[in-house]
Amino acid sequence: MRGSLKSWLSRVTAALVGVCLAGGTAVGADNPHYVMTNDDVGGLFASGVTFYTVGTGGLLTVKKRVATSGKGIGGGYFAANRVSVLDSTNAECVYASDAATGDITGIVVKTLKIGGSANGSKNDTGASNGIGLAMNSQYLYASFTDSSNIGTFQAKPGCKLKFVSDITVGGLQGGIVDGMVIHGNTMVTTYGDGSIESFNISAGAPVANGDEQNSTGSRGGNVYPNGIDITKDGHYAIFGDTATSTIVEVSDISSGKLTPTVVYHLGDAISASNILLSPDETLLYVSNTQGDRVTAAFFDASTGVVSKGCVSGHLKGYVTGWSYLASLALENTTGTGGTVYVAEFGAPSSIGEIEVKSSGGKCSLTETSKSPVSDPNSPGLLSIGAFPPRPF
């Protein structure tokens, strides 16, 4: 598995076409409702964020592409989500990272114009596998996957950022930081060697909680936690595992520290590197990143127990149009979230749309007739987000 000049050129070409297609004008909105992609364009062209409006039935339509100040790489870690959203009473911002140039750009949602951008220190690099983002109303955190650093940036008015500090982190076996998520004063990270760790971010910069450990699933040597989500009450951290089947792990973090994870096997669909809880926390959506399906598992927020739910059919375009599934986003901020969107990594990429039905302990995931939506601006889509975001 190596990159190639040919694929790089095709991606750049695809990106150029996409730039031309999407060259619209900025349109403001009183109640903006978007799905956004980090286009992750590398090579000669600037990267950007493409905003899609969400129409009836969750149908996505390109609204505008906002060029960022840097360049991407067209690939990287699945769980290093490169789009993060700030939705507070004072600010509505979308932040996106540019892996190749190491910068993070803030976009004002109301105007779809750039508010500002910032870089970390000279030691912060993510040019091989991306820069993951997570944020609260005060700080944005960036996981630089080459240097294995976590940078802390202060959110400033106008969607600007100010770099504060960075720390170097690493797995027990030397793994590089991969997934990262925050909830309240807690940050949880995964590393590429099967270990997981939590940090206290009450003072802004992360301080290790001293609970780094190998996940239970990784001890067998053939799976490792990748994507992460945390329940609304902060009781449980859920990990989606990179594996040759669908495996998730759950750790009770109610004490403020990670506890040994409980492993759940959810079926044969390949890998679970990206996960996302539904707004009502009844369903855990799993992107089967190395396959062509999306899985939904039932989740009991009171116990942290995960149980088998349903699996989508084979999503359209696998192999012929795209080769990996990646991050997830939801149409709505309530209930099971409405339509599930999943990034489809290809050149050009696309976004899969999946309709969810869940009642009486049964569920179904059905790809919509208009799915996938082409994402011509992205030569290697991994990260998507939604505005407004899920409220936790």
Add this chain to the structure above:
Amino acid sequence: MRSVCRYSLAILLCGFSFLRLEAQCPKRPDAGTVVKDPLAVNSVNGVLTADFTMRHSVDNGGYNHYCINYDTDKGEVEAPTLRLHQGDRLILNLKDRIESDGDDSAGMEAMDMSNTPTCGDTGTPTLSSTNMHFHGLNVPPSCHQDDVLTTLLQPGKPPFQFNMQIPKDEPPGLYWYHPHVHGFVEFQVNGGAAGALIVEGMDKVRPEVTGLTERVFVIRQQYLVPWVPGPYQLTINYQDAASPSLPSPVINMKPNEKQFWRVVNATIQDFMPLQVWFNGKPQPLQLIALDGYPLAKPRNQDTVLVPPAGRAEFIVQAPPQNNEAIFISLGYSTGPTGNPDLEQQLARIDVSNDADEASTPQAPVQAKEAPQAAKSDDAEPAPSITISSLKFSGLRNLKPTAQRKVYFSEEFGGTNGPIQFYITVDGQKQKIFEPNEKPAITTHIGAVEDWTIENHALETHDFHIHQIHFMLLEVDGKPVKDQDLRDTYEIPFWEGPGHPYHSIKARFDFRGAIAGTFVFHCHILLHEDMGMMHKILVLPKDAPDPN
């Protein structure tokens, strides 16, 4: 070793650390010149004794060269072809003189070698360590023979001696040799450390080749940009095959001349569908042998697919004068997550009555006279050779004593990594190779086993087992017409859910003198280096299983 990123970092670091090294490797041919056969070193009185020195340097273009040097009276030459007969003894003294002033293990996790018996030098394997695998030879997996699990040579140490007898029933054909230190194989082979080994006697089994001019072509691979892994370019006998960016290598033939071409795919990962073209179309190639094993009957094919580490021997007929011909490797799809194997012209075939240079580009040399003690019983004349007298003959009629299933799979934490490469015996846990691991398979001398090998990954893999050949029985569940004996075979990528896994079924013959522990793995060398490999233990007949 989960991270390709770290692996790439090692390449970068090691590459730059070598920048100031003075040349230790012979200069390689200029682009656009006549392709010359490697120097041939012949056995004398039943023994081939040769002294090899493994060196490393960086050329003016920045390319890392790893070279297996052989001393001649005209200076050092690189990777000669070793030519022996059935029953001959090969005595190879190998010195490791790879110089380095960098941290050779940069970016690599230290391998736990405790509890691993050592053959040769002690110490941790690094990029400066080496050893030698005799790919395809059916010889024992023991110290001083073809053992890659415990044999380790360290720089600056005294020469290590390989000393083995070519079995008297060894199939005449084309084999090859290359370093095989786990974790560092790709670096050294990609740098050019590989050469051909020929067991003589093909004309006895396949008289079609009698009297033909023989050519030996070793196709290797190197990074297109010296320090950046992928994309790659091919070389033929160390000459860049990068037409049209560079002038094409030239193979000389006379009009309508038939030549016997012996081609080694010594690339680290390139699947090569080979063709010879003239008059605007591919010409039939008369296939004589695959992986060093003569075919039961020659067959004409337009395309000969040679996977990484495979060999093909075939007769090529030149066009009449005033025709242009080319030797080409077609593009090959290795799947959505595989490497792009692009079409590449390997050489232009120059057809001329003046093409004398083609016949004997470099005069063969006789190996050093063997010490008297080495001659022993090996020097007796080999018996006449027929297909039915070769090792593994009659295998198709034997009843297998066991059935197994083995499969390739991969895990991706991202599009660029971390990636895990697995080869797994069905029913066991997926895990990457560790030097101290217990054998994944245990069997006994005398066993004949049928293995089904599946590919569950989204890229094509390349199955190889040391020490023995296997007989191909089925592809994708269907019996094959030609039950060739192979030691390396491609298994195409999985098209995804809803599609069946591609597979082969093959018969493995453990009746020979191969007691010991050896390995099976993917011969895409990055995959092998990253652990897509496991051990097999062949116990003496009736010995209890220690595991």
